[in-house]
Amino acid sequence: MTDAPAPDAQDPERADRQGLDARLVVDRGGFRLDVALTAAPGDVVALLGPNGAGKTTALRVLAGLVPLSGGHLRLDGVPLERVAPESRPVGVVFQDYLLFPHLSALDNVAFGPRCQGRGKAEARALAAAWLERMGLAEHADAKPRRLSGGQAQRVALARALATRPRLLLLDEPLAALDARTRLEVRAQLRRHLAEFEAVAVLVTHDPLDAMVLADRLVVVEHGRIVQEGAPADIARRPRTDYIAQLVGLNxxxxxxxxxxxxxxxxxxxxxxxxxxxxxxxxxxxxxxxxxxxxxxxxxxxxxxxxxxxxxxxxxxxxxxxxxxxxxxxxxxxxxxxxxxxxxxxxxxxxxxxxxxxxxxxx
Known part of the structure; x- marks a missing residue:
């Protein structure tokens, strides 16, 4: 069996990369999204906003699922506007995880590396290393239906990270969990994000998720950024009623x-x-x-x-x-x-x- 590289192995060229530099402009009927996002490698940015604000559209643009009407999208200095979704160095954790029901946890995680051209043995060894890191080694052979919500979330995260993305997108990653599981998984997710050396963008409605997981909050209303900054700064000085209600926590x-x-x-x-x-x-x-x-x-x-x-x-x-x-x-x-x-x-x-x-x- 081919030895798999360590999940946190460093790319020697990574020091020269610049993270995310984007201006996302999308015109869809009567709605216009115009959001500028920048983030350095290692940053975790949370997109917050009421329903219909445009945050999910922004995430889909970053993933390549919605085309830009204008602006630009550069990741580590490379333009991505014309790059197909499957060719982008982007990992996505969806709200409902979207694990393949017919595959084991191990093969779900190995799917991405296989798509990148790795051999079956190498991809499975890499997947096993990620499941070990997530504390799921004993569930490697389990199908998604046999996993708890928290375990499924960690498999989905491992699947996204196994491709070593330069941009990690998380769409309401804790929304499907019950309150007790959410506590535990939130703490685990925070540790994994702290170790992630590239850019992570999180969409959430939960102020606790945003304040605990993100280094910076970007609040979007009606397709525009209305406030951004460190969670503590936004909590102390909200600039709209929505933000005041959102971060209404001590x-x-x-x-x-x-x-x-x-x-x-x-x-x-x-x-x-x-x-x-x-x-x-x-x-x-x-x-x-x-x-x-x-x-x-x-x-x-x-x-x-x-x-x-x-x-x-x-x-x-x-x-x-x-x-x-x-x-x-x-x-x-x-x-x-x-x-x-x-x-x-x-x-x-x-x-x-x-x-x-x-x-x-x-």
Missing amino acids: LYRGEAAGHTVRLDAGPSIATTEELSGPAFVAFPPSAVTLFRDRPTGASARNLWRCEVAGLETHGDQIRADLTGELPLAADLTTVAAAELELQPGAPVWATVKATQTHAYPA
Whole structure:
């Protein structure tokens, strides 16, 4: 059997490549997409937007499934506009995975390398190496119908990566998973993307997926980019109502020990999940309860002294931007804000019940 190259083997010419440089212009009836995307090797970019915004169209253009009406598409300095989809160095993980039902997990992963001209033995050895890396070696002979959702997702990812793409496209890769499986697979996917040396573009509706998996968010509405930047920056300063609702989370990173996560910068947060090691903690602004005086007898295990930095109207609620022991956002009704006499500079106590936090591996 021919020895398969290691899944993360380095191409000696790769240092000279430039990543993704694209302006995607598509005219389809009354809809026009005009989106500029750039990303360096190693970057993970998440495309976000409401239904009909154009993000899936953008992904299909990158894959070669929809032609450009204008603009350009270059990957590592090579124009791709006239390159057939099957000839592009692009891997795709579809929302429903689209595994071949009649093939085993091993042969599903080997399919791409076989299409690239590798021999059967070499392709299967490469596929076996990827399944081992994904923790699926014992499922190599299983057909897709015998795999769990999380296992199928990892097979689909291995199949996409086995061709050593220079651009990895992920279309709602976690949407088909139940909540419990999604937690585990999200953490695994984050680790694999961190090791991926080329460009990855992710389409998702889930703000947690985007904020955990991506280095940069690109928010598209009506075919145009309305905001882009680091997840934390967009979460702090949303520029449209859609973005404000999308990233309406308080998100922190720290080190977990049991039911407590000690933040990298700030206090500890009590959670219901029991974890160990690097972890994220998230909770929505609606989970925060504010008091003017330190509460006594409160059941919440998380209590921080804060100060009101600003107030904004979000729909029928008031969002309070708080600084202090733990910078966070809190949503409350206009009546509650009036009763608390909230104004910039006012001291408050913020509480969040452990049951309303969400902790998961980083």
